[in-house]
Amino acid sequence: MNPPVPFLAASAGEALRAIEEKLGPDALVVGMRKVPAKGLSRLWRKPLIEVLASPPPRLAKPEPQTPDRRGTQARPLAKDEGDLPTAWDSEGLLTTGGLLPENQAKVIEELEGLYGLTPPGDPAAERAAIANALRRQWTVGSPQDLRRTQILIGPPGSGKTTLLCKLLAKSILAGTGKAEVWRLDGSAPNVAGLLDLHAASLGVTVHRHWGIGKEPSLEGARWVDLPGLEGRDPSAIGELRRVLDKISGAELILVLNGAYEASLLMAQVEAWSRFPLAGLAVTHLDEESRWSKMWNLALGTQIPLRYLGISRSVSGGLLEATPELLTRRLLSRE
Numbered sequence: 001m002n003p004p005v006p007f008l009a010a011s012a013g014e015a016l017r018a019i020e021e022k023l024g025p026d027a028l029v030v031g032m033r034k035v036p037a038k039g040l041s042r043l044w045r046k047p048l049i050e051v052l053a054s055p056p057p058r059l060a061k062p063e064p065q066t067p068d069r070r071g072t073q074a075r076p077l078a079k080d081e082g083d084l085p086t087a088w089d090s091e092g093l094l095t096t097g098g099l100l101p102e103n104q105a106k107v108i109e110e111l112e113g114l115y116g117l118t119p120p121g122d123p124a125a126e127r128a129a130i131a132n133a134l135r136r137q138w139t140v141g142s143p144q145d146l147r148r149t150q151i152l153i154g155p156p157g158s159g160k161t162t163l164l165c166k167l168l169a170k171s172i173l174a175g176t177g178k179a180e181v182w183r184l185d186g187s188a189p190n191v192a193g194l195l196d197l198h199a200a201s202l203g204v205t206v207h208r209h210w211g212i213g214k215e216p217s218l219e220g221a222r223w224v225d226l227p228g229l230e231g232r233d234p235s236a237i238g239e240l241r242r243v244l245d246k247i248s249g250a251e252l253i254l255v256l257n258g259a260y261e262a263s264l265l266m267a268q269v270e271a272w273s274r275f276p277l278a279g280l281a282v283t284h285l286d287e288e289s290r291w292s293k294m295w296n297l298a299l300g301t302q303i304p305l306r307y308l309g310i311s312r313s314v315s316g317g318l319l320e321a322t323p324e325l326l327t328r329r330l331l332s333r334e
């Protein structure tokens with residue numbers, strides 16, 4: 001990654017505008033701090049804010065595919081047992097990209113429906129058709145409703161707290177209003193850590209109990225950080241139900257570690273789908289080169305994939321998930 005560039009500004013919003021202007025909209029914010037004004041002027045001047053930002057990373061080349069990690073798929077591909085093999089995906093991109101067989105079949109069906117049984121002879125035209133077929137199956141959700149309390153759920157260590165920090169930084173830096181955080185305990189304590197520190201640096205209050213001492217304010221975003229819960233564990237389900245009983249009208253975002261195999265990610269979504277999930281977020285994508293694998297979440301669920309976490313940083317390394325981002329590596333055979 002390129003070295004970060006410092007931006008000094010009077011407000012977070014101004015810093016963000018300068019970063020966008022200089023480094024483009026995909027720049028990564030990797031850190032920020034308040035810088036007190038020097039000398040006497042500190043009596044009347046607000047502290048400045050210094051933000052470190054890096055140009056967006058160049059997408060890495062896909063790793064060479066090894067059959068043991070990817071799972072083998074006999075070519076040519078058939079949609080279903082008993083179906084005739086399809087002539088589409090002559091380069092095997094969907095297999096090497098990590099799409100599960102049932103999701104490959106969905107894409108092939110879309111391709112055949114859109115363009116017929118015979119692909120264009122030109123590989124570039126075929127790739128463009130695949131990208132189009134994929135994009136058409138992207139689940140577009142309604143925008144995240146920040147008037148409703150947002151609860152991040154998922155297994156321990158999936159990156160919930162880190163993602164919450166990134167989302168806080170993003171909304172505060174973008175100047176989209178106030179925010180409050182609840183770091184709630186479950187049957188296991190949710191220990192103080194980076195979240196409290198990071199929230200304090202942003203001027204965001206972290207509460208430890210819902211509705212005790214202070215009613216949640218209705219202005220600004222409300223975020224809830226919970227300890228990790230496993231979707232297949234009945235006591236975890238009960239625990240989340242109790243949280244939802246207290247926090248009415250909340251939206252749930254399921255946070256998953258994208259370095260896991262696709263079949264495990266799908267099993268995790270399925271385990272949580274007894275709850276109405278408003279969105280999915282996938283983290284640790286700096287440790288996983290096959291971003292196209294995330295197409296399994298888009299093709300195999302009706303839940304919008306919203307965020308991609310691509311670093312440990314608490315103040316940056318957050319991307320909005322788009323079909324283009326997930327498809328780019330699949331199609332780049334350079």
Ligand SMILES: Nc1nc2c(ncn2[C@@H]2O[C@H](COP(=O)(O)OP(=O)(O)O)[C@@H](O)[C@H]2O)c(=O)[nH]1
Binds near residue numbers: 154287
């Ligand atoms: N490389 C990498 N590490 C991450 C990412 N998100 C979180 N982590 C790390 O994963 C570990 C668990 O993260 P945390 O947010 O505490 O997970 P939680 O238990 O779900 O709240 C920590 O060491 C984080 O620094 C990411 O996108 N990339």
Ligand SMILES: [Mg+2]
Binds near residue numbers: 161162225227
């Ligand atoms: Mg946590």
